[in-house]
Amino acid sequence: GQNIDQPTEMTATEGAIVQINCTYQTSGFNGLFWYQQHAGEAPTFLSYNVLDGLEEKGRFSSFLSRSKGYSYLLLKELQMKDSASYLCAVRDRDYKLSFGAGTTVTVRA
C-alpha cells in the first residue's frame, strides 16, 4: 500500500509562487501524478514524474526524488483561477493509483 502526505491548506497572494510538498511511502513505485480539482468538479491531470528531477509545464512544475519519497508541485505567477485542491497520487506496479487527501490552495488578491 501507499502512505501519502501533503499539507491540508495553503494560502498565497495573486502573482506569487506556492510550493506544495508530497511525501510518500510505497511498496512499489511506478510514477507520481499531480491533479487539480476545483470545488464540485472532477480531478484534471497536471503533471507526471517517474524519474528523478524537474518537469516543467508552463506555470506549473513538478519535482520528484524517488530515494527520498518526495515530490513537490510548484505553481508560479498565481492567478485567482488557481484556487483549487491539488492532489498527489502515486501509482504502484499494478497501475493502481493511491491519492493523498489533497491540498486546498486559496489565492488572495
Place this chain on the structure above:
Amino acid sequence: NAGVTQTPKFQVLKTGQSMTLQCAQDMNHEYMSWYRQDPGMGLRLIHYSVGAGITDQGEVPNGYNVSRSTTEDFPLRLLSAAPSQTSVYFCASSSGTEHQPQHFGDGTRLSIL
C-alpha cells in the same frame, strides 16, 4: 469529445435500496477504476479493471460489485445501500501506457438516507 461519462449525476437512496452507477468511456482505454471521495480523505479506490472480463478489488471494496463485460462500460453496483456509502463517486479510465494519466468522469453525488 465525450471522454468518461457517468450517470446519474445525483441520486438519493434509502437504506437497503440497490442501484447501479453507470460509467462509459469512448477512448478505447483498457484500464478503468472507481473511486469514492469523502471530505478530508481524498480519493479511495473501490474496484478496478485492467481489461474486459477482468476486475479486482481496491482499498474499500466492501458493499460494492463491479463487472466489465465490454471495454467501454464499467458499472458499479450497490447491493444494499448504507448511510456510510454517502459520497461522491468518480469513475476513471486510462490507456495503461506508462506516462498516460487517468481521465475522470464528472462524478455521481450519492446520498443514502
